[in-house]
Every structure is written in structure tokens, then in C-alpha cells.
Amino acid sequence: MRIALGVSYSGSAYEGWQSQLSGNTVQDKLELALAKFAAQPIRTLCCGRTDAGVHALMQVVHFDTPLQRDIASWVRGANTFLPRDIAVQWAREVPDEFHCRGSAVARRYAYVVLESPVRPSVEAGRVGWVYRPLDGAAMRQAITHLIGEHDFSSFRAAQCQAKSPVKTISRIDISERAGTGSKYWRFEFEANAFLHHMIRNIMGCLVAIGQGSYPPGWLAEVRDARSRDAAAPTFSPDGLYFLGPVYEDHYGLPVRTAAYDWLP
Structure with missing residues (x-):
């Protein structure tokens, strides 16, 4: 069986x-x-x-x-x-x-970022970290340039073995939760497939935009350049979570597990 x-x-x-x-x-x-x-x-x-x-x-x-x-x-x-x-x-x-x-007809990932003047301790290894404030409106404007079918070569690792850099992102959601002198950001991605380091490279760009280093439209320029050299450095792996694949309903497989429930 x-x-x-x-x-x-x-x-x-x-x-x-x-x-x-x-x-x-x-x-x-x-x-x-x-x-x-x-x-x-x-x-x-x-x-x-x-x-x-x-x-x-x-x-x-x-x-x-x-x-x-x-x-x-x-x-x-x-x-x-x-x-x-x-x-x-x-x-x-x-x-x-x-x-x-x-x-699998789609795959889902989440990236969790701690925005805090102090580095993570209890969450060390489980969240990315930024100490400069992030602008949610700018990042939400930027992600519109990634929705749909595009050549994502600018966000592709050199060792990527995918046959094509063309992928379709169906959804990117950004949410935030305020803490005591800190904030947690959750970025959720869904696409038909992802390239090697694609999300971490996108995250590097979104953080740069969120911190004001580039305007939201810069992400479209990076996308259209189709060159890894055009993008920001790869962001840390610490806050990246594979949420799981999406299958057709007739397989009857779970779409969530108890492991989901603790994640901010």
C-alpha cells in the first residue's frame, strides 16, 4: 500500500x-x-x-x-x-x-518576522529579526507586483534545479500583531511552485522596501531584471515555515494540523 x-x-x-x-x-x-x-x-x-x-x-x-x-x-x-x-x-x-x-496543485509558506530593538531569545531560530520599523503599507503595495505568472529569475538561487523560473503566485498576505515594544509580522505565500530560496530572496526585498531603502515599485524593477544581482540579499532561514501542499479534495488529506496553532 x-x-x-x-x-x-x-x-x-x-x-x-x-x-x-x-x-x-x-x-x-x-x-x-x-x-x-x-x-x-x-x-x-x-x-x-x-x-x-x-x-x-x-x-x-x-x-x-x-x-x-x-x-x-x-x-x-x-x-x-x-x-x-x-x-x-x-x-x-x-x-x-x-x-x-x-x-500537489499548490504550495504554501509563511515567514514570521520579529520587529524589535532587541534580538529574539525565546524565538531564536524561529523568527527572522529586524530592528528598524517596517512600513506595512509600502510592503503591501510592493507585493502586487509579484501576483500572477512571472519569470522569477531575480529571486532564484544559483543552485536551483527547477526546469523553468516561471511560476504563478496566487496569494501573498501580510498581517501584523503588536507586542510590548515589538511587533510580529507574518507573510504568507501560495503558489503553484517555488524556486530555491525564492521566498527568502523576496523577503530580503520586502524588508528593504519596508525599511524605506527602496520604493514599492522597485520590486517590479527587480522582477523584470531577471537577474539575481538586482535583488536584495537572501533573508535568514529562521522564520520560514513550509505550511504544506494543496491537493485536490478527493484525496481527503488534512489541510491543517495542530502544529499550525502556535504560529503568530
Whole structure:
């Protein structure tokens, strides 16, 4: 049977999702836990590979297995052997034609920024940080230049392996929550797919605009330049969260998990 899992993790301690010789990746830890539970090797595929330091609230993976187990036992069994900062949130049996990456019609990310004169402590590794105030109106005006289908080469990492830089962003939302002498900003992105470092490079530009270094229209100039040299430096991975893929309803897969509920 083919099993899909929804997995959440804090990426701070790991070298990204994809398996490495060091064994210190989320995929390595998940496959080790599944192998211990199943008493045989299990190889997984994921919907979206995350970089070192990037978190996930609902990474979706799938694998094939001949084992006949109660579906809920895949959650309890894997979590028994996983480190405390990785947890399987749900498990579902899916049809053979389901592919965690190929069946996704969209992907969602959030980036959380702490605006504060003092660097983060409790949130260290879990939020990006700026000490200069951000202008929400300017950033909201700027994001209009990214909605729709565009060539996002200016926001693409040199090592990106995507076949095309043309992607379609359907939604970018910016919200804010005031604290005591500080403010949390949440930037939420949804697109059919993303390039390597695309969101972090967009965030670098939005922060520059929010702090007044450039006007909102500069983002259109960066987009049209189709050159990484035109954009701002890549922003920190700390506040980036993979919210998960979007699938067609007939698969019956969850769209949220309990891991979502703490995020500002």
C-alpha cells in the first residue's frame, strides 16, 4: 500500500530535509524512525525539500510498504523513535497514483518576522529579526507586483534545479500583531511552485522596501531584471515555515494540523 504522512518539524538542528552523508537531516531521522517501527528499510519522498534552518508545519511525504498495519499506528510508531523536534501529525492510505510532489496543485509558506530593538531569545531560530520599523503599507503595495505568472529569475538561487523560473503566485498576505515594544509580522505565500530560496530572496526585498531603502515599485524593477544581482540579499532561514501542499479534495488529506496553532 501507499502511505502519506503529514510531518512537522523545527529545522534549526538539521541540515535541511534531503538525506546527507552526515545523517543529520529530517529525511534521515524520519526514515530511521520508520525503519525501526517497520523493522525494514523505508524510503520516503517529500512534497517540498526545505533548507537548513527552515521549519515545516505540514511536510507531506509518501512511501510504499507491503506491511499491513493499522493506519494510526504509523503515527504512534514513528513518533516513538523520532527526536522531540520532529513529529508525524497524521497518516493516510492513498491510491497508488498519488504522489506527494506531483499531485500537489499548490504550495504554501509563511515567514514570521520579529520587529524589535532587541534580538529574539525565546524565538531564536524561529523568527527572522529586524530592528528598524517596517512600513506595512509600502510592503503591501510592493507585493502586487509579484501576483500572477512571472519569470522569477531575480529571486532564484544559483543552485536551483527547477526546469523553468516561471511560476504563478496566487496569494501573498501580510498581517501584523503588536507586542510590548515589538511587533510580529507574518507573510504568507501560495503558489503553484517555488524556486530555491525564492521566498527568502523576496523577503530580503520586502524588508528593504519596508525599511524605506527602496520604493514599492522597485520590486517590479527587480522582477523584470531577471537577474539575481538586482535583488536584495537572501533573508535568514529562521522564520520560514513550509505550511504544506494543496491537493485536490478527493484525496481527503488534512489541510491543517495542530502544529499550525502556535504560529503568530
